[in-house]
Amino acid sequence: xxxxxxxxxxxxxxxxxxxxxxxxxxxxxxxYSLEALRxxxxxxxxxxxxxxxxxxxxxxxxxxxxxxxxxIVAIVASGTGVIEGFRLLAGATNPADAPPGTxxxxxxxxxxxxxxxxxxxxxxxxxxxEREIGIWFPGL
Numbered sequence: 001x002x003x004x005x006x007x008x009x010x011x012x013x014x015x016x017x018x019x020x021x022x023x024x025x026x027x028x029x030x031x032y033s034l035e036a037l038r039x040x041x042x043x044x045x046x047x048x049x050x051x052x053x054x055x056x057x058x059x060x061x062x063x064x065x066x067x068x069x070x071x072i073v074a075i076v077a078s079g080t081g082v083i084e085g086f087r088l089l090a091g092a093t094n095p096a097d098a099p100p101g102t103x104x105x106x107x108x109x110x111x112x113x114x115x116x117x118x119x120x121x122x123x124x125x126x127x128x129x130e131r132e133i134g135i136w137f138p139g140l
Contacts, residue, residue, distance in 0.1 A: 005035060005078040006086055006123045007132040012070035014119040015039075019107055020073050023120060026089060026103060032079040036137050042068035049135050062115040074136040083129060086122040093118060 010023050027034065040046075047067045054060045077086065091102025095118050098105035108119045123129035133140055 003078055003080050004082055004126055005076055006083045006129045007136060008075040008077055008086060009121040010073040011067060011119055011121060012072060013117040015071050015073060019119060023103060027077055030085060030089060032077045032082050034075060035078050036076040036140055038074045040072050040074055044068050046135055050132060066115040076133055076137060076140060083123055090120050090122050
Protein backbone atom coordinates (compact mmCIF):
# COMPACT_ATOMS: atom_id res chain seq x y z
CA UNK A 1 0.00 0.00 0.00
CA UNK A 2 1.12 3.53 -0.68
CA UNK A 3 0.64 6.65 1.37
CA UNK A 4 -2.58 8.52 0.72
CA UNK A 5 -4.64 11.20 2.39
CA UNK A 6 -8.22 11.47 3.51
CA UNK A 7 -10.69 13.95 4.90
CA UNK A 8 -12.02 13.29 8.36
CA UNK A 9 -14.78 15.34 9.92
CA UNK A 10 -15.53 15.33 13.62
CA UNK A 11 -19.24 16.04 13.45
CA UNK A 12 -21.15 18.45 15.70
CA UNK A 13 -22.05 15.72 18.22
CA UNK A 14 -18.38 14.75 18.54
CA UNK A 15 -17.37 18.36 19.11
CA UNK A 16 -20.28 19.03 21.49
CA UNK A 17 -19.52 15.90 23.54
CA UNK A 18 -15.80 16.72 23.83
CA UNK A 19 -14.32 13.92 21.71
CA UNK A 20 -12.01 15.99 19.46
CA UNK A 21 -8.92 15.06 21.47
CA UNK A 22 -9.93 11.38 21.63
CA UNK A 23 -10.38 11.16 17.84
CA UNK A 24 -7.08 12.97 17.20
CA UNK A 25 -5.32 10.70 19.69
CA UNK A 26 -6.64 7.57 17.98
CA UNK A 27 -5.46 8.88 14.60
CA UNK A 28 -1.98 9.59 15.92
CA UNK A 29 -1.75 6.24 17.74
CA UNK A 30 -2.49 4.51 14.42
CA UNK A 31 0.51 6.35 12.96
CA TYR A 32 -1.38 8.71 10.67
CA SER A 33 -0.03 12.22 10.11
CA LEU A 34 -2.19 15.29 10.56
CA GLU A 35 -1.61 17.59 7.58
CA ALA A 36 -4.32 20.16 8.28
CA LEU A 37 -6.94 20.85 10.93
CA ARG A 38 -9.66 23.50 11.13
CA UNK A 39 -12.60 24.22 13.40
CA UNK A 40 -15.41 25.24 11.08
CA UNK A 41 -18.61 26.98 12.18
CA UNK A 42 -21.88 25.75 10.64
CA UNK A 43 -21.69 26.26 6.87
CA UNK A 44 -24.77 25.03 4.97
CA UNK A 45 -23.34 25.77 1.51
CA UNK A 46 -20.19 23.69 2.10
CA UNK A 47 -22.24 20.88 3.65
CA UNK A 48 -24.60 20.81 0.67
CA UNK A 49 -21.58 20.54 -1.64
CA UNK A 50 -20.01 17.84 0.54
CA UNK A 51 -23.18 15.72 0.56
CA UNK A 52 -24.38 16.62 -2.96
CA UNK A 53 -24.64 12.98 -4.08
CA UNK A 54 -27.49 12.65 -1.56
CA UNK A 55 -29.39 15.78 -2.67
CA UNK A 56 -33.02 14.95 -3.32
CA UNK A 57 -33.05 11.92 -1.01
CA UNK A 58 -35.51 11.95 1.87
CA UNK A 59 -32.79 12.05 4.54
CA UNK A 60 -30.79 14.92 2.94
CA UNK A 61 -32.48 17.81 4.82
CA UNK A 62 -31.98 16.04 8.15
CA UNK A 63 -28.31 15.43 7.45
CA UNK A 64 -27.75 19.08 6.57
CA UNK A 65 -29.65 20.20 9.69
CA UNK A 66 -27.65 17.83 11.92
CA UNK A 67 -24.29 18.71 10.36
CA UNK A 68 -24.99 22.45 10.66
CA UNK A 69 -26.13 22.21 14.30
CA UNK A 70 -22.70 23.22 15.58
CA UNK A 71 -19.05 23.49 14.64
CA ILE A 72 -17.21 20.62 12.99
CA VAL A 73 -13.51 19.85 13.02
CA ALA A 74 -12.10 19.09 9.57
CA ILE A 75 -8.86 17.13 9.34
CA VAL A 76 -6.63 16.06 6.48
CA ALA A 77 -4.77 12.94 7.58
CA SER A 78 -2.21 10.98 5.61
CA GLY A 79 -0.47 7.65 5.84
CA THR A 80 -0.31 4.20 4.37
CA GLY A 81 -3.86 2.92 3.87
CA VAL A 82 -5.36 5.89 5.73
CA ILE A 83 -8.68 5.86 3.84
CA GLU A 84 -9.50 2.25 4.59
CA GLY A 85 -7.75 2.36 7.95
CA PHE A 86 -9.74 5.30 9.25
CA ARG A 87 -13.02 3.79 8.09
CA LEU A 88 -12.19 0.64 10.08
CA LEU A 89 -11.16 2.78 13.06
CA ALA A 90 -14.45 4.71 12.81
CA GLY A 91 -16.64 1.59 12.79
CA ALA A 92 -20.00 0.96 11.15
CA THR A 93 -22.10 3.98 10.12
CA ASN A 94 -24.84 2.99 12.54
CA PRO A 95 -23.29 3.12 16.03
CA ALA A 96 -25.52 0.21 17.11
CA ASP A 97 -23.60 -1.96 14.61
CA ALA A 98 -20.12 -0.62 15.42
CA PRO A 99 -17.94 -3.02 17.38
CA PRO A 100 -16.19 -2.09 20.61
CA GLY A 101 -12.75 -0.62 19.98
CA THR A 102 -14.00 1.61 17.16
CA UNK A 103 -14.72 5.31 17.55
CA UNK A 104 -18.44 4.83 16.98
CA UNK A 105 -18.60 1.58 18.96
CA UNK A 106 -16.97 3.18 21.99
CA UNK A 107 -18.26 6.74 21.85
CA UNK A 108 -21.36 7.22 19.67
CA UNK A 109 -24.87 6.97 21.03
CA UNK A 110 -27.48 4.64 19.50
CA UNK A 111 -29.87 6.29 17.02
CA UNK A 112 -32.73 8.16 18.68
CA UNK A 113 -35.18 8.37 15.80
CA UNK A 114 -33.58 11.27 13.90
CA UNK A 115 -30.49 11.39 11.71
CA UNK A 116 -27.74 9.08 12.92
CA UNK A 117 -25.33 11.06 15.07
CA UNK A 118 -22.20 9.01 14.58
CA UNK A 119 -19.38 11.41 15.57
CA UNK A 120 -17.13 11.19 12.51
CA UNK A 121 -16.97 11.11 8.73
CA UNK A 122 -14.17 9.62 6.66
CA UNK A 123 -13.83 9.74 2.88
CA UNK A 124 -14.75 6.45 1.19
CA UNK A 125 -12.24 6.58 -1.70
CA UNK A 126 -9.24 8.51 -2.99
CA UNK A 127 -11.50 10.39 -5.42
CA UNK A 128 -13.94 11.35 -2.67
CA UNK A 129 -11.05 12.37 -0.42
CA GLU A 130 -9.64 14.80 -2.98
CA ARG A 131 -13.08 16.27 -3.74
CA GLU A 132 -13.93 16.65 -0.05
CA ILE A 133 -10.51 18.07 0.87
CA GLY A 134 -11.08 20.68 -1.85
CA ILE A 135 -14.34 21.74 -0.19
CA TRP A 136 -12.96 22.18 3.33
CA PHE A 137 -9.34 23.08 2.49
CA PRO A 138 -9.31 24.90 -0.85
CA GLY A 139 -5.87 24.87 -2.45
CA LEU A 140 -4.44 22.12 -0.21
